[in-house]
Amino acid sequence: MIPEIGHYALVLALAVAAVQVVLPLIGAARNDTALMETGRSAAVAQFGFIALAFACLTQSYVASDFSVRTVADNSNSAMPLLYKFTATWGNHEGSMVLWVLILSLFGACVATFGRNLPPALRARVLAVQAMIGVAFLAFIVFTSNPFLRLDPAPVDGSDLNPLLQDPGLAFHPPFLYLGYVGFSTTFSFAIAALIEGQVDPAWARWVRPWTLAAWSALTVGIAMGSWWAYYELGWGGWWFWDPVENASFMPWLIGTALLHSAIVAEKRDALKTWTILLAILAFALSLIGTFLVRSGVLTSVHAFAVDPARGLFILIILVVAIGGPLALYAWRAPALKTGGLFAAVSREGAMVLNNLLLATACATVFLGTLYPLFLDAVNGTKVSVGPPFFNATFVPLMIPVAIAMIVAPLMTWKRGDIAPALARLWPGLAAAAIVAATVLIYIGGATALAAFGMALAAWVSVGAVIEIAERVRLFRVPLRDSLARAAGLPRAAWGMTVAHFGVGLFIAGVTASSAWQTEKVQLVRPGESIDVAGYNFTFKGAVEEQGPNYIARRGTFEVTRNGRPVTTLYPAKRFYPVQRQTTTEAAIHTLWIADLYAVIGDPDEGSRESGGPAFPTRSDGAWATRLYYNPLVPWIWLGALVMALGGGISLTDRRHRIGAPVPARPRPSTAPAAGE
Amino acid sequence: MTRKRRRLYLLALFMVGLGTATALTLMAFQDNLVFFYSPSDLLAKNVPPNRAVRIGGLVEQGSVERRSTTDSKVQVRFRITDLSHEVAVVYVGIIPDLFREGQGVVANGKLGADGVFQASELLAKHDEKYMPPEVADALKKSGRWQETGAPK
Numbered sequence: 001m002i003p004e005i006g007h008y009a010l011v012l013a014l015a016v017a018a019v020q021v022v023l024p025l026i027g028a029a030r031n032d033t034a035l036m037e038t039g040r041s042a043a044v045a046q047f048g049f050i051a052l053a054f055a056c057l058t059q060s061y062v063a064s065d066f067s068v069r070t071v072a073d074n075s076n077s078a079m080p081l082l083y084k085f086t087a088t089w090g091n092h093e094g095s096m097v098l099w100v101l102i103l104s105l106f107g108a109c110v111a112t113f114g115r116n117l118p119p120a121l122r123a124r125v126l127a128v129q130a131m132i133g134v135a136f137l138a139f140i141v142f143t144s145n146p147f148l149r150l151d152p153a154p155v156d157g158s159d160l161n162p163l164l165q166d167p168g169l170a171f172h173p174p175f176l177y178l179g180y181v182g183f184s185t186t187f188s189f190a191i192a193a194l195i196e197g198q199v200d201p202a203w204a205r206w207v208r209p210w211t212l213a214a215w216s217a218l219t220v221g222i223a224m225g226s227w228w229a230y231y232e233l234g235w236g237g238w239w240f241w242d243p244v245e246n247a248s249f250m251p252w253l254i255g256t257a258l259l260h261s262a263i264v265a266e267k268r269d270a271l272k273t274w275t276i277l278l279a280i281l282a283f284a285l286s287l288i289g290t291f292l293v294r295s296g297v298l299t300s301v302h303a304f305a306v307d308p309a310r311g312l313f314i315l316i317i318l319v320v321a322i323g324g325p326l327a328l329y330a331w332r333a334p335a336l337k338t339g340g341l342f343a344a345v346s347r348e349g350a351m352v353l354n355n356l357l358l359a360t361a362c363a364t365v366f367l368g369t370l371y372p373l374f375l376d377a378v379n380g381t382k383v384s385v386g387p388p389f390f391n392a393t394f395v396p397l398m399i400p401v402a403i404a405m406i407v408a409p410l411m412t413w414k415r416g417d418i419a420p421a422l423a424r425l426w427p428g429l430a431a432a433a434i435v436a437a438t439v440l441i442y443i444g445g446a447t448a449l450a451a452f453g454m455a456l457a458a459w460v461s462v463g464a465v466i467e468i469a470e471r472v473r474l475f476r477v478p479l480r481d482s483l484a485r486a487a488g489l490p491r492a493a494w495g496m497t498v499a500h501f502g503v504g505l506f507i508a509g510v511t512a513s514s515a516w517q518t519e520k521v522q523l524v525r526p527g528e529s530i531d532v533a534g535y536n537f538t539f540k541g542a543v544e545e546q547g548p549n550y551i552a553r554r555g556t557f558e559v560t561r562n563g564r565p566v567t568t569l570y571p572a573k574r575f576y577p578v579q580r581q582t583t584t585e586a587a588i589h590t591l592w593i594a595d596l597y598a599v600i601g602d603p604d605e606g607s608r609e610s611g612g613p614a615f616p617t618r619s620d621g622a623w624a625t626r627l628y629y630n631p632l633v634p635w636i637w638l639g640a641l642v643m644a645l646g647g648g649i650s651l652t653d654r655r656h657r658i659g660a661p662v663p664a665r666p667r668p669s670t671a672p673a674a675g676e
Numbered sequence: 677m678t679r680k681r682r683r684l685y686l687l688a689l690f691m692v693g694l695g696t697a698t699a700l701t702l703m704a705f706q707d708n709l710v711f712f713y714s715p716s717d718l719l720a721k722n723v724p725p726n727r728a729v730r731i732g733g734l735v736e737q738g739s740v741e742r743r744s745t746t747d748s749k750v751q752v753r754f755r756i757t758d759l760s761h762e763v764a765v766v767y768v769g770i771i772p773d774l775f776r777e778g779q780g781v782v783a784n785g786k787l788g789a790d791g792v793f794q795a796s797e798l799l800a801k802h803d804e805k806y807m808p809p810e811v812a813d814a815l816k817k818s819g820r821w822q823e824t825g826a827p828k
Binding site for chain 2: 234341342343344352353356357360361363364367368371380381382383384385386388389392393396397521522523524573581582583584599601602622624625626
């Protein structure tokens with residue numbers, strides 16, 4: 001009964017979304033308030049129905065109702081409850097329901113919190129949002145119904161892909177989708193602005209919080225995915241320039257550009273058409289990302305759908321959702337009035353530079369990701385583009401971005417002077433020079449590039465602190481005055497400082513982990529020790545363990561440094577009998593300035609019989625192991641989280657909740673989308 | 677500064693950015709396109725040694741041999757086959773979780789002068805039912821697709 005209710009709710013949501021497309025648009029064209037208002041009720045109703053459908057689906061998973069096909073395919077009664085719950089979106093159908101759930105959530109938020117939006121703009125935004133909703137709901141209802149029944153129902157399900165049975169990955173999709181789908185709101189605002197033919201600072205002010213929310217969620221989502229790859233794949237790396245990673249990274253790059261150009265559009269009334277283009281592109285890339293990972297054109301743990309009808313459907317959505325807006329843009333954008341002039345050397349100028357570099361970086365990632373697909377489609381040649389390509393193109397583009405990031409906040413709007421800005425930079429430069437010298441002198445084998453990376457990291461983080469110190473006039477006025485100024489600063493200013501500081505941490509983590517990672521891959525017998533970067537790993541043997549739905553081989557390493565115990569690591573390999581799949585469980589001990597990382601492989605037993613047991617039993621006691629010392633690697637995710645935190649702080653700025661020029665009514669203290 | 681001037685600067689900036697990016701990209705592209713070959717292709721097309729390529733097929737039954745090297749590393753030797761031809765592969769390191777005889781595998785690396793493929797990375801990240809599309813294509817090309825029971 002419950003799955004049928006869910007299915008019915010989905011169909012109702014589709015009908016409501018269809019109404020939400022038509023009526024508000026007619027209302028906005030005729031200036032009919034009643035018709036425009038239908039958009040708001042429809043948006044809330046649509047969210048309600050989809051939430052009901054999602055709840056029904058979750059219920060089927062949690063209760064292990066194997067008469068539902070997707071549950072039987074992706075769940076198992078022996079799975080821990082958490083994974084039964086997260087299995088809801090650990091498959092194609094469920095993940096699409098989650099996608100539309102978040103889409104309608106954003107729509108409902110615009111309807112609820114957007115009271116101070118001009119009614120016509122709001123109606124049009126909701127209508128565009130509903131168009132996306134119709135497309136995806138139709139996709140679910142017609143090609144990927146999650147509520148299909150099986151008759152007879154199997155006794156047990158075929159389990160969730162073991163790689164997805166992991167706390168880090170369980171919540172990676174919701175965050176990623178909050179980011180992807182969050183850009184749909186900015187997209188809807190952009191289309192609405194094109195329909196209306198006007199973009200003013202107020203428009204940019206409404207767009208900014210949605211961009212911030214989406215960007216912050218996307219940052220967290222990507223960081224979680226990268227963290228998962230780090231500890232679950234067991235290769236000691238955290239980013240592989242894999243097409244599925246790139247698919248989520250491209251919207252992030254454009255989203256970052258959008259975040260900054262929207263500031264210029266709001267404060268200076270400039271870069272308006274560019275901001276609109278970025279808003280369209282950010283969502284277009286999110287759709288392409290969804291298409292790439294879901295259609296099965298890329299092979300990965302994400303590729304659930306192998307049904308060509310689904311791929312074709314998504315492709316049609318893509319063509320309409322990207323081609324249409326771009327055509328509209330080409331037609332309407334020239335009519336938009338340009339405002340705010342500025343000199344090339346100014347804060348706007350630095351933002352333009354940042355935008356161009358980020359867009360170029362995104363284009364190179366796009367080329368590297370899609371060229372193999374393109375070549376395959378054209379003449380069947382199979383090629384792949386490896387990390388060296390991305391490292392050679394992407395990294396050089398990011399260096400000027402980092403420098404622009406340090407300099408821009410110190411410059412004034414409209415007409416900046418680079419000399420005073422540079423004068424205020426010297427403490428940062430000094431810090432950078434000290435760091436570079438320290439690295440070169442004290443760390444053996446430090447390359448110039450690594451020293452430069454660390455110096456850049458220091459400059460970025462110190463630069464962020466200096467900027468805020470300048471604002472509060474630290475050490476120039478009494479400390480109490482400084483504190484009072486600090487408290488009075490807009491939250492957006494703090495958000496920027498925190499986010500930029502996070503970038504500094506991130507750069508440090510990336511540089512150190514790629515320059516000074518120590519790897520030891522070798523066989524080890526119980527009682528033997530291996531030295532990794534001054535840490536002594538002693539192997540104590542391995543035991544077999546029974547988990548809830550897996551069997552594990554668990555090794556024990558005692559780690560000491562100069563004879564003193566540091567930690568004990570338990571790397572394991574798990575075998576999931578239902579899916580006949582093995583996973584690696586790396587053991588990681590973080591020292592915050594580095595990670596100790598251990599992976600256990602197979603026992604050394606000569607050649608192995610095929611089709612034998614998952615864990616070979618014959619062994620002379622030696623095990624293949626891989627040990628790493630990964631300096632500063634935790635800073636990568638810490639940096640990403642700090643960036644997202646900066647976005648969150650900025651989101652709480654009360655200026656975002658006041659729709660200029662309309663005077664605000666008292667608002668609830670939380671920002672529209674901060675809590676999601 | 678006049679509006680024209682500003683536009684000119686912006687345009688110049690844009691062109692410089694675009695030019696640099698294009699140059700960097702094309703240079704990097706030249707060096708980093710990694711072509712995929714099936715074992716039959718590899719033998720037929722005379723792939724030059726020491727060029728990074730990617731090969732794929734099935735791990736031949738009974739071909740996997742492991743030994744520990746003198747410096748306590750694990751060396752794995754096996755053959756990749758598309759059921760018409762096969763290529764000997766050697767790899768040092770921990771083999772991926774899903775590496776099995778009779779299963780699909782993709783290897784990145786270089787063809788050595790002795791005709792043995794020196795793999796630097798093995799990709800077998802998928803579950804048993806799954807076969808990398810490159811491998812499926814290689815088997816289809818060699819006309820032996822049906823014999824493997826054509827996994828979905």
